[in-house]
Amino acid sequence: MLSTPGGADPDRPAGLRIGHLDLVGRVDEALRVQALAFGLSEEEVGIRRFIVQRHMGCPGARALGAFTEDGVLAGFVYGMPNDRAHWWSGVVEPYLRAGGHDGWLDGSFVITELHVHPGFQGRGVGRSLITRITDTAAEPRSILSAIDTDSPARGLYRSLGYEDLARRVLFPSASLPYAVMGAPLPLRRP
Numbered sequence: 001m002l003s004t005p006g007g008a009d010p011d012r013p014a015g016l017r018i019g020h021l022d023l024v025g026r027v028d029e030a031l032r033v034q035a036l037a038f039g040l041s042e043e044e045v046g047i048r049r050f051i052v053q054r055h056m057g058c059p060g061a062r063a064l065g066a067f068t069e070d071g072v073l074a075g076f077v078y079g080m081p082n083d084r085a086h087w088w089s090g091v092v093e094p095y096l097r098a099g100g101h102d103g104w105l106d107g108s109f110v111i112t113e114l115h116v117h118p119g120f121q122g123r124g125v126g127r128s129l130i131t132r133i134t135d136t137a138a139e140p141r142s143i144l145s146a147i148d149t150d151s152p153a154r155g156l157y158r159s160l161g162y163e164d165l166a167r168r169v170l171f172p173s174a175s176l177p178y179a180v181m182g183a184p185l186p187l188r189r190p
Contacts, residue, residue: 013124021065075116077129095166109137111144161188
């Protein structure tokens with residue numbers, strides 16, 4: 001069971017250590033965090049295991065984790081330079097093009113997944129993970145997709161400088177519409 005220590009140190013949000021994550025080696029632990037944070041079924045977890053492992057083989061893919069003192073994963077982020085040949089780009093491209101934003105698919109670092117264990121949400125963990133991974137990106141901007149609703153995640157992204165590029169994006173496997181958001185790098189700091 002994860003404890004929820006407080007912490008005001010931006011280098012150790014919620015008392016956690018942020019660092020490199022061997023996502024392929026710890027994929028099951030990461031997907032447990034994602035399932036709790038995002039409400040995934042066991043079937044969805046099984047599908048995502050394969051997707052995560054495939055993504056981590058892409059050029060420039062990298063992951064960071066937020067770890068408790070005893071090494072338990074409390075949150076993670078992973079992403080990669082965008083490639084128009086990837087499935088995600090193919091789905092969002094028509095929506096971005098309709099709004100004149102399809103150029104965002106070039107020269108962008110994609111935040112593929114960002115999830116924080118519910119016991120650590122609201123404590124700066126997500127902010128620390130996303131800013132640290134994008135701070136090392138060679139690309140001049142970042143894009144991501146999030147469920148198209150007024151949520152804490154979308155509030156976080158807006159506070160970092162992400163703006164809506166497309167709304168009501170429908171993914172074949174999702175029941176809810178998504179928004180595609182983009183921000184120049186480095187991300188805005190409070």
